[in-house]
Amino acid sequence: MKITSILGSPRQKGNTAKVLNTIERFITNDNEIERINITDYDINGCLGCSKCQEVLDKPSCIQKDDANNLLEKLIESDLIIYGTPLYGHSYSSQLKTFLDRQVSLFKFIEGKDKAVSEMEMISLIAGKPVILIVTCQGPEENNTEIIKLLFDKYCETSKTISLGKFIIPFCTDDISETKNKSHNVIKKIIQVIQDYQNN
Ligand SMILES: Cc1cc2nc3c(=O)[nH]c(=O)nc-3n(C[C@H](O)[C@H](O)[C@H](O)COP(=O)(O)O)c2cc1C
Structure with missing residues (x-):
């Protein structure tokens, strides 16, 4: 299986x-x-120009940065794992920028006056399993609700299949403590990946 993390x-x-x-x-x-x-790559913000919508079978963003190549890698993946620190209850800005650029994977065919979730759309990553992993300084409760909702919406739009949203709370800069706290969640994530492979 080809996994992109x-x-x-x-x-x-x-x-x-x-x-x-x-x-x-x-x-x-x-x-x-x-x-x-993500920070090794040059990924600009989406220009909102909709030029990517003129080509239906590939990302085709007009920007000459690294996004098109990275988006091709997603198309070739069997499983995509997103890992992000929680920034202001949401994705890191770097990951958010890349997620915005994924609009060029979604080709909107009908209903341009409707909400994204109601538009008829082809997703070039439809059916792919995806996992979200979030590390944060605070607790899961009253802290991570927004990012979990955002990820659900991402899965809806991209027509991907969520294998889970995993939160690792109370992360500190002390390696051993962070490792300790994340141990059970990491075990669960590995189990989910193995179960997916075996089914
Ligand atoms: C700009 C910024 C915003 C943050 N916002 C939150 C937050 O809303 N809730 C939280 O629990 N931690 C927050 N944190 C802490 C990070 O999520 C946490 O330390 C994370 O584990 C860092 O991951 P990293 O070492 O992979 O960058 C924030 C950190 C930064 C730098």
């Missing part, structure tokens, strides 16, 4: 990176894993 944190040795590293180590045997550290 996306690190949405600018801290490549931070909490989210540590969690992704551990998961990748456990699932590496049966899988080809590609890590995308």
Whole structure:
């Protein structure tokens, strides 16, 4: 299985990176894993020009940055894992920028006057399983509701299938503490990936 894991944190040795590293180590045997550290790439904000909508079978964004290549990688993936620190109850701005650019994977055919969820649309990543992993300093409750809702909406729009939204609360800069706290959640994530592979 080709797995793409996306690190949405600018801290490549931070909490989210540590969690992704551990998961990748456990699932590496049966899988080809590609890590995308989002801050290694040049990804501009979406221009909202809708030029990508003129080509139906590929992303085709007119911007000459790294987004088109990364979006092609998503199309080729069997599973996509998003890892992000919680920033202001939401995605990191770097990951949000990349998620906005995914509009070029969604081709809106009918109903341009409607809400996105009601428009007739082809998604170039339809049916792909996706996982969200969030690390945060505070608790899960009264802190992560918005990002979980945003991810549900992303899955609806992209027609992807959520295998789960996993929150790792109370992350500190102390490696051993963060590892300790994330242990059970990481085990669950690995289990979910293995169950998906076996079914
Ligand atoms: C700009 C910014 C906003 C943050 N907002 C929140 C927040 O809303 N809730 C929270 O619990 N932690 C928040 N944090 C803490 C980070 O989510 C937390 O430390 C995370 O584990 C950092 O991950 P990283 O080491 O992978 O970058 C924020 C941190 C930053 C830098």
